[in-house]
Amino acid sequence: MDLVSLALALRREAAATNERRALVIAGERERGYDLLESVLDALSVGITETTLVGPDDRLRCEQVEQTGADELLGTTRELLVLDAHADLQPNALGMVVGAVDGGGLLVLLTPPLEEWPDRRGRFSESMAVPPASLADVTGRFVGRVAETLRAHRGIAIVDADSETIVDDGLVEPAPLQLRTSEPATPLERRASTESPMRFPTAAYEACLTGDQADAVAAMESLFEPDRAVVLEANRGRGKSSAAGIAAGCFALEGSDVLVTAPAARNATELFARTREIIDSLEREQPDSEPAVDATRDGLDVRTSAGGRVRFRDPDAAVRTIRTGGECSDRAAALDPDIVIVDEAAALPVSTLEGFLETDRVAFATTIHGYEGAGRGFSVRFRDRLEEASHEVVNRSMTDPIRYAAGDPLEVWSFRALGLDARPPVAPLVDDATPDRARYRALEPSALLADESLLREAFGLLVQAHYRTEPNDLARLLDAPNLTARALTVEGHVVSVALLASEGGLARETRAEMYEGGRVRGNLLPDVLASQLRDEDAGEPSGLRVVRIATHHAARSRGLGSALLERIREEFGEEVDWLGTAFGATPGLLEFWGDNGFGAVHVSTTKNAASGEHSTFMLAPTSERGRELADRHAARFIRRLPAFVSDSLADVDPDVIRAVLRTVDASPSLALSDHEWRVVAGAAYGPGRFDVDPGPFREVVCRGLVGDSTPTDLAAADERLLVARVLQGRAWESVAELLEYHSAGQCRRALGDALVPLVEAYGTDPALEVRDRFS
Ligand SMILES: CC(=O)SCCNC(=O)CCNC(=O)[C@H](O)C(C)(C)COP(=O)(O)OP(=O)(O)OC[C@H]1O[C@@H](n2cnc3c(N)ncnc32)[C@H](O)[C@@H]1OP(=O)(O)O
Numbered sequence: 001m002d003l004v005s006l007a008l009a010l011r012r013e014a015a016a017t018n019e020r021r022a023l024v025i026a027g028e029r030e031r032g033y034d035l036l037e038s039v040l041d042a043l044s045v046g047i048t049e050t051t052l053v054g055p056d057d058r059l060r061c062e063q064v065e066q067t068g069a070d071e072l073l074g075t076t077r078e079l080l081v082l083d084a085h086a087d088l089q090p091n092a093l094g095m096v097v098g099a100v101d102g103g104g105l106l107v108l109l110t111p112p113l114e115e116w117p118d119r120r121g122r123f124s125e126s127m128a129v130p131p132a133s134l135a136d137v138t139g140r141f142v143g144r145v146a147e148t149l150r151a152h153r154g155i156a157i158v159d160a161d162s163e164t165i166v167d168d169g170l171v172e173p174a175p176l177q178l179r180t181s182e183p184a185t186p187l188e189r190r191a192s193t194e195s196p197m198r199f200p201t202a203a204y205e206a207c208l209t210g211d212q213a214d215a216v217a218a219m220e221s222l223f224e225p226d227r228a229v230v231l232e233a234n235r236g237r238g239k240s241s242a243a244g245i246a247a248g249c250f251a252l253e254g255s256d257v258l259v260t261a262p263a264a265r266n267a268t269e270l271f272a273r274t275r276e277i278i279d280s281l282e283r284e285q286p287d288s289e290p291a292v293d294a295t296r297d298g299l300d301v302r303t304s305a306g307g308r309v310r311f312r313d314p315d316a317a318v319r320t321i322r323t324g325g326e327c328s329d330r331a332a333a334l335d336p337d338i339v340i341v342d343e344a345a346a347l348p349v350s351t352l353e354g355f356l357e358t359d360r361v362a363f364a365t366t367i368h369g370y371e372g373a374g375r376g377f378s379v380r381f382r383d384r385l386e387e388a389s390h391e392v393v394n395r396s397m398t399d400p401i402r403y404a405a406g407d408p409l410e411v412w413s414f415r416a417l418g419l420d421a422r423p424p425v426a427p428l429v430d431d432a433t434p435d436r437a438r439y440r441a442l443e444p445s446a447l448l449a450d451e452s453l454l455r456e457a458f459g460l461l462v463q464a465h466y467r468t469e470p471n472d473l474a475r476l477l478d479a480p481n482l483t484a485r486a487l488t489v490e491g492h493v494v495s496v497a498l499l500a501s502e503g504g505l506a507r508e509t510r511a512e513m514y515e516g517g518r519v520r521g522n523l524l525p526d527v528l529a530s531q532l533r534d535e536d537a538g539e540p541s542g543l544r545v546v547r548i549a550t551h552h553a554a555r556s557r558g559l560g561s562a563l564l565e566r567i568r569e570e571f572g573e574e575v576d577w578l579g580t581a582f583g584a585t586p587g588l589l590e591f592w593g594d595n596g597f598g599a600v601h602v603s604t605t606k607n608a609a610s611g612e613h614s615t616f617m618l619a620p621t622s623e624r625g626r627e628l629a630d631r632h633a634a635r636f637i638r639r640l641p642a643f644v645s646d647s648l649a650d651v652d653p654d655v656i657r658a659v660l661r662t663v664d665a666s667p668s669l670a671l672s673d674h675e676w677r678v679v680a681g682a683a684y685g686p687g688r689f690d691v692d693p694g695p696f697r698e699v700v701c702r703g704l705v706g707d708s709t710p711t712d713l714a715a716a717d718e719r720l721l722v723a724r725v726l727q728g729r730a731w732e733s734v735a736e737l738l739e740y741h742s743a744g745q746c747r748r749a750l751g752d753a754l755v756p757l758v759e760a761y762g763t764d765p766a767l768e769v770r771d772r773f774s
């Protein structure tokens with residue numbers, strides 16, 4: 001068989017099964033393009049159905065760079081060509097495979113497969129983090145891709161240089177078994193369930209799979225108040241469409257449905273289904289007005305029953321819900337009846353929480369995305385959803401829509417990119433304890449040799465962290481600055497940490513950082529040098545815990561702490577410090593604080609993904625590390641009063657309290673006699689905080705920094721001291737935030753909260769004031 005016949009045979013097979021096939025053309029690049037041209041001529045796929053992903057615009061079709069492959073998300077092509085000669089971006093590979101339609105073909109242009117792992121492209125360069133260089137970056141990830149291409153079905157491999165077919169990739173599917181009965185249609189499936197059908201039958205006729213019908217049926221529960229529906233699915237299972245069909249049905253009933261998603265373009269499929277169902281049902285009613293698109297982009301659809309489906313970006317959507325009818329913006333003023341959040345996993349948890357203020361809400365979320373295997377939704381938001389008053393209806397969707405179940409390219413890409421990596425099932429680890437656990441390194445070679453170890457370790461990292469992507473798997477295997485450690489029980493991973501070497505930088509690199517230049521990796525030295533203006537911060541060497549996770553079935557038993565302890569034992573002699581940076585929550589700050597990490601900085605802006613401010617922490621392991629940590633802790637407490645009232649004024653007071661508690665330094669307190677009289681006057685007498693906040697801030701910092709907080713200070717007092725004194729929030733907003741009846745009550749409470757601080761630190765003039773008023 002020649003290459004053209006092979007390509008035609010692959011396409012035929014793909015079309016017959018509604019699966020996808022891949023053709024790898026491996027060899028010299030120009031030769032590969034020559035062969036590709038002949039394949040394209042023979043396949044005669046339309047230009048609009050073909051895309052080349054690669055560095056040069058060489059074919060007569062759309063072309064995008066690998067770094068721009070996210071344009072393909074949510075779209076499909078019959079033919080996708082990925083030119084991986086000069087570079088392979090792991091995330092792009094995932095997105096490209098995801099965009100091949102059922103019946104379609106993926107063509108990969110690669111160097112000779114045996115040489116491919118030795119090539120270094122832009123992605124490899126991005127892993128050359130100083131002091132390491134490109135020569136230290138390995139090619140294991142590409143080796144894994146090549147090996148899995150060889151091993152998986154449905155993937156043909158052609159040697160372009162010798163023009164030989166190494167593997168024809170044909171699966172030769174058995175002819176379809178004669179079925180004794182036709183499977184139920186989505187409508188029949190819905191009709192066969194016990195619950196009465198509340199959407200019109202057309203809604204179920206519009207569904208493409210039984211799973212989708214189940215999802216639409218779950219959405220019917222939003223007819224009742226206090227319901228939250230969660231639709232979880234891999235990509236391309238039709239969850240957005242299910243939500244769109246349901247939105248249309250509610251609007252046909254006269255409801256106002258607000259749809260939100262990270263970006264308007266994410267909502268196009270949803271609105272397409274909404275419009276289809278509304279158009280089809282309104283056409284049946286002779287005297288009805290047609291659905292009106294009030295906006296040019298089609299993201300506002302109305303029905304003759306007065307219903308509406310409209311898009312708002314997430315922040316505007318939350319504002320709409322919070323302000324309800326009191327909003328001055330007329331368009332936003334309408335309080336929606338139902339809110340649908342699409343691609344919820346890509347939104348910050350703080351934004352998601354805002355949607356819980358509405359009583360009928362649906363979240364559609366991707367489990368294994370091609371752009372990332374993010375599970376932020378399940379990791380962080382699930383608990384909060386369970387605590388809310390809504391009754392939660394969960395549906396997961398597994399039947400793919402764009403191609404048949406069991407499609408070989410999905411199986412291959414999930415394996416090669418770790419997209420379906422999962423932690424061990426709970427029963428395997430739920431009796432894990434620190435003394436039964438074994439500490440082990442997860443060397444790349446060991447991970448490659450043991451697929452189940454790799455799946456468990458990477459799966460745990462994915463599950464624990466919002467947006468762990470194929471790029472992260474590649475980094476784990478190839479980046480010279482990264483390493484991983486785990487605790488296992490009976491061979492199963494129960495706790496895992498990803499570690500990055502940082503610091504140990506040459507003088508020139510440090511100077512570059514200090515002068516604002518971009519130096520790869522080295523997050524902590526970079527923040528300390530470029531933002532906190534410490535040119536020497538990159539000199540000591542350190543180990544940053546990039547990510548740590550304990551299996552959810554074994555948390556709070558000391559495993560995470562034990563893992564950190566073992567890491568400290570192993571690396572303590574080699575490095576000067578351990579460090580970490582993460583989206584600050586009170587619980588996590590407590591975990592790190594208990595493990596000897598002290599905060600030295602909090603980012604001035606929120607992390608776009610987590611919606612939280614990052615905290616930077618150090619735990620010294622040598623004298624040099626101690627000097628670095630002490631210097632930054634001392635500077636941190638010095639700048640705290642001004643810093644918190646400025647950049648951190650909107651942060652949750654509990655986060656600020658937790659940050660302060662971890663700081664490894666004690667602020668000095670040098671108020672003048674007069675200043676002490678002012679503070680004591682507000683604590684015991686008619687004095688006022690707002691006429692001279694400076695001395696109060698110093699006293700409160702002294703009280704809340706470190707772990708020697710006066711014991712009679714209650715948590716509620718601490719919150720008030722943070723919100724009013726340190727953050728400088730107005731009385732009214734503090735009263736509202738902390739649920740005081742009035743600003744006046746809040747004022748009086750502040751006086752009381754100051755008392756333990758004056759008792760603990762006040763000098764004689766302060767005590768004289770106290771005695772005078774008591
Ligand atoms: C750089 C980073 O990776 S930061 C991100 C850390 N990872 C995650 O958030 C992933 C999800 N969480 C986890 O996997 C785990 O909770 C870890 C890794 C944070 C802690 O692992 P564990 O094995 O539970 O740690 P360990 O048992 O030693 O300590 C638990 C203590 O940490 C604190 N803690 C940790 N996380 C939380 C939290 N989310 N909320 C409240 N307290 C917490 C508590 O003090 C807890 O003790 P408690 O349960 O008695 O109240």
Ligand SMILES: Nc1ncnc2c1ncn2[C@@H]1O[C@H](COP(=O)(O)OP(=O)(O)OP(=O)(O)O)[C@@H](O)[C@H]1O
Binds near residue numbers: 269
């Ligand atoms: N009921 C339907 N009618 C017509 N087309 C549909 C239907 N359901 C899904 N599709 C098509 O299948 C593809 C995947 O559907 P959809 O975008 O709803 O899935 P998804 O699970 O949200 O996937 P993704 O996460 O990739 O957005 C889309 O191209 C969509 O047009």
